Amino acid sequence: MVLRRSAHAWAPIIALALVPLSACYGSIDDPDVTRDVLVAPVPDFAPGSGALLRLTNAQYENSIHAVLGEEIVVTPNSASDASPEGLTAIEAGIVNVSSRDVTYYESTAYQVAGQAMAEGVRDGLVTCTPADASTSDTACATTFAREMGLRIWRRPLTDAEVERLVAVADEGAETLGDFYQGLEFILGGLLQSPHFLFRADIGDAVHAENADWRAFDGYEMAARLSFFLWNETPDDALLQAAAEGRLTSDEGLSAELDRMLDDPRARRGISALFNDMLGLELLDELDKLPEIFPLFTPDLGADARTETLAVLDELVFERGGDYRDIVTTRRAYVNRRLAAIYRLTAPSRDGFGFTEFPEDSLRSGVLGHISVLAGNSHPDRSSATGRGAFIRKRLLCGSIPAPPADMNVALPEPSGTAVTLRDRVQEHLQNPVCAGCHILMDPIGLSLENYDGLGQFRLLDNGAPVNASGKLNGEEFENPAELGVLLRDDPDLSRCLVRTMYRYATGTEEETGETIVLRELEQSFAEAEYRVLPLVRALVMHRGFRSTTTPHDEAE
């Protein structure tokens, strides 16, 4: 059995069976990473078995606003669901709901219900009038339960479900002497139900191709579409399309897809994808030592996230550009705080504006953004390994095992012979125990050493000139701008977006039978010159997104 090093995460990992999982392997004589992919025949298509996905905090808030109105104040869940490892979209199918969350959902349901049923607000939501507003009115409550239920549970309610909710509303109205307070309990029941909080990949329709598979029915497709593209619950038009059976036909699905991509909400949806892919939510907790970085402020992380998402939004929606520009574009979106760190002229006095890094700048796409540079550094200095790991894992979908826990990883203090960070981390690439993994990270990260722990440009590190050169995929680069060009040409860059988008949209890691889906989408992506919206289109129209199968543990 020949051991082959591979940076592809999805190459058949036969070799790893021979090596302890915690160890890395690799020759230190040849620091190039040969990217021979062990090519195995791609299995025939089989749908994935799906997941039970809880709404993310953002989806929860967005959905309440969509149904009850933008002016409703939703107290955010103080327990963040940002995930330091992997996608929040996938964690949504894995992590249990905690009792803290259950308490939050209950109190929030009644907080928003109270606001929604307040005088003035409720007229937009209650389409009937009670005979006597100081007591129950079963007929009107029933109408309300059906209409709200369809929107909140993303499907029509059964008669039994409606009756159950209305019974509590009637009792509430009578006990509290107010019809509309009674309706609050209908909202309370709808918003706390697992039918709202979770999306289940059941596949309620028969699959045309294979009796062992299932197709998602119209309502399931509506939910899949709206949470992927808009990061919120389906709107009335989408629910209507579901009711009329249009979402299970190619023409109908395509038409709704067009409508949704044209809608401003799609920009928020695609932003949510990049936010998750690049782990930008974690920037809320960005912390730098003010003694070392006086330009750091507590809002900087959030500002940096705003910038990166805006640059990507412009690339996707305004320019319809090549996704791979993500590592080469000179576009920036800055306020005065960010501009000061970048040493750019702020495009506006207050708030944000677009501008560009100058021609001779070495900042290359997100590699030069504060979100990446500061977000993957220590509180007091840069981290070549941290930045390299980010790029390898989040942009290239590489996988890097955990470092050995008992190893002394002390970084030598700067001294006569080891002045710069590059000097001080040499051990990573010279020690065979370290090199196998660090070769995937350090050469990339060390090219960014012209940017300190906050992302500010510097020529010197501890008084010595920064050497930003290195090698990627056998090609040499002199500086981060040249690295950006090499990354742009790395097939992993575009393939990683395909894989990440598919995982994000389905909320699961792809199964063996879905490998072919990724291959086909990669093909579509390339043919579309790596524009993102055509990829989104291809994904939604693909049977991979529209089919599922019984969970494996149920098949026995």
Add this chain to the structure above:
Amino acid sequence: MAHQKFSRRRMLRGMLAGSAVGLGLPLLDIFLNDHGDAMADGSGLPLRFGLWFWGNGNIPQFWTPTGEGEGDAWALSEQLEPLAIHKSRMSVLSGYKVLTGNDIAHKSGASGILTGRKLVLLGGENGTFAAPSIDQAIANHFDGQAFHRSLESGVYIGATGEGTWSFKGEHDQNKPFNQPIDFFTHVFGDTFRLPGDTEVDPRLGLRRSILDGVLEDAANLERELGAHDRQRLDAHMTNIRALETQLARLEEDPPMVGEACMQPANPGEIAVEADRTHFDEIHRLMAEMNAMALACNQTRVVSHWFSKSVNGAQFPGFVDGHHRMTHDEAGDQPLVNEMTKYIMGQLAVFVSALEAVEEGDGTLLDNMLLMATTDCSLGRQHLLEEYPVMFFGNACGRIKEDCHIRSSTLENASKIGLTVTRAMGMTDATFGADAGEASDSIGAVEA
């Protein structure tokens, strides 16, 4: 909101409208029996458990106490000196080793000491616990005996729960509150009632009916799911039922509470200070609220995650971040040493808050065991031997105080977990599993 300093005095001055009680007067002496050591209804003073956790370990050579045994036979080390006022209340266990492997730095140690089991590996540096953490195992044991099954708070932890370790099981984490106002609202908000408060909210019964419906929805949904997802929904339903029970309790007369119970004042938003001393204030507020939650029998189990594993926290007065210094500082690591002493000083604050709660003839610490530990010993190497663990309090006379118990043979640290569960009255024969399984507790620290 303008930043205000909240002293303990000010905190305790807040109370329910209508209850005219001065500071220092026992509020509810009448609920204690003549001996002051039991509730008037005949039940004993409740036994409690607390877990206090800090991230990134210690430095064993400056940590391990000198001498072994009880009282004068042992003396505090340099790193434990900040706990001097509590020496008579504390026992130190040293020399034990976590035997469940070190797959992922910090996480494996935490898993080993808190569950006695190997960390479940999820790829990369991702992991979860195989079994409930010790606070949750004990919460299971006490389930139903107080309004909240358990409470989790923290300071240098962020909002994602990362690096804290209260787990009910795999992928089932309790994320601690890191803002005092959120903790206050959760514990002392709408759901907090004192004896005498007999007004019942008419909406409670309606809310419970709605929750019945939610459970029905979950049962209907479950039928269509695979086994793994059914389990997740089951866990959700368990939490819903617990919430229903809480609402039902709110419809009954408030239960007995300890004599020191009072409703604290709302701490409000804590303003960020440039010198980072607001973290000390957050910690002090959390300590007092934890103590009061226990005094008021709102829970039997608390865990306080002072600093998360791998935290790069810049403690007040320090320029460098904690985690990086544990790895990068050379030699004897004098800065890390000072940081560890700072952490121990904060632990002392927490213990003081517990000690200040008078119960029966003594204090809350007499009816409680507080276990303090971390995710490794020497942070530089994430060492699993010389694992640092301290006990405070005597758990209703079951645990010895003022001891240094040392294992010279690298005994299984799970013995500590078993000692704790036994002190809580649990009848489990073992703690942990496989290499981490212990079937003996530490007799030397058992009274």
